Amino acid sequence: MEGCKTNTGGGDMFVSEQIIRTEALEKIYGNSKVQTHALKGISMEIAKGSFSSIIGPSGHGKSTLLHLIGCLDKPTAGKVFIDGTDVSTLSDSKLAELRAAKIGFVFQFFNLLQNLTALENIETAMMFRRIPAKAQREKSIELMHLVGLPDKLDSRPNELSGGQQQRVAIARALANDPDILLMDEPTGNLDSESEKEVLEHIFNVHKAGKTVIIVTHNNELAGKADSSFEIRDGRLVE
Numbered sequence: 728m729e730g731c732k733t734n735t736g737g738g739d740m741f742v743s744e745q746i747i748r749t750e751a752l753e754k755i756y757g758n759s760k761v762q763t764h765a766l767k768g769i770s771m772e773i774a775k776g777s778f779s780s781i782i783g784p785s786g787h788g789k790s791t792l793l794h795l796i797g798c799l800d801k802p803t804a805g806k807v808f809i810d811g812t813d814v815s816t817l818s819d820s821k822l823a824e825l826r827a828a829k830i831g832f833v834f835q836f837f838n839l840l841q842n843l844t845a846l847e848n849i850e851t852a853m854m855f856r857r858i859p860a861k862a863q864r865e866k867s868i869e870l871m872h873l874v875g876l877p878d879k880l881d882s883r884p885n886e887l888s889g890g891q892q893q894r895v896a897i898a899r900a901l902a903n904d905p906d907i908l909l910m911d912e913p914t915g916n917l918d919s920e921s922e923k924e925v926l927e928h929i930f931n932v933h934k935a936g937k938t939v940i941i942v943t944h945n946n947e948l949a950g951k952a953d954s955s956f957e958i959r960d961g962r963l964v965e
Contacts, residue, residue: 890921
């Protein structure tokens with residue numbers, strides 16, 4: 728499988744139980760006169776419960792690939808399978824349901840709602856699943872403890888450090904207990920101390936059984952991944 732290695736401590740091994748698979752993904756932006764080929768035939772497999780990194784130079788298609796895997800965008804050609812389901816066969820409503828139930832997102836810029844508290848930001852992720860308000864509150868408090876911020880429940884984003892905001896963003900991504908956690912440069916906007924704190928929580932999430940996929944320029948982080956995919960000029964390379 729090109730572009731993917733699995734670290735086992737005793738040689739490379741490929742795990743057969745896939746949670747994500749892509750077939751010849753293509754993504755073209757623009758119109759018939761001016762086109763940008765962001766992705767060019769990306770085929771990859773990601774094992775359930777694995778920790779994967781996507782690396783490569785800026786502007787070469789890493790974030791585009793992550794958005795297609797996360798069903799935030801649709802490919803120009805090719806297919807994405809989530810837990811064996813071809814997502815191209817799903818209606819918009821079913822796709823939204825799958826995304827809400829199975830996938831959590833964490834981005835470089837925390838995307839927290841500034842007029843809401845940390846607790847309320849986490850609760851927003853559960854509203855679309857019609858979870859009762861009391862259960863939302865209990866789950867949000869539990870997640871704030873998980874990311875080490877039990878004393879920041881009522882703090883608004885502008886009252887939190889960058890690392891604390893990203894930890895709230897991770898808690899929000901876990902609100903619906905997704906199988907897959909997608910992260911786009913989650914430590915790219917943090918100082919070294921905050922980065923260390925956030926990485927600790929990311930590794931803990933993975934140890935708890937989540938499939939984690941990270942777009943990163945952090946070579947140390949990429950080196951700790953079970954599988955590493957390098958994207959250059961929109962293609963998957965060795």
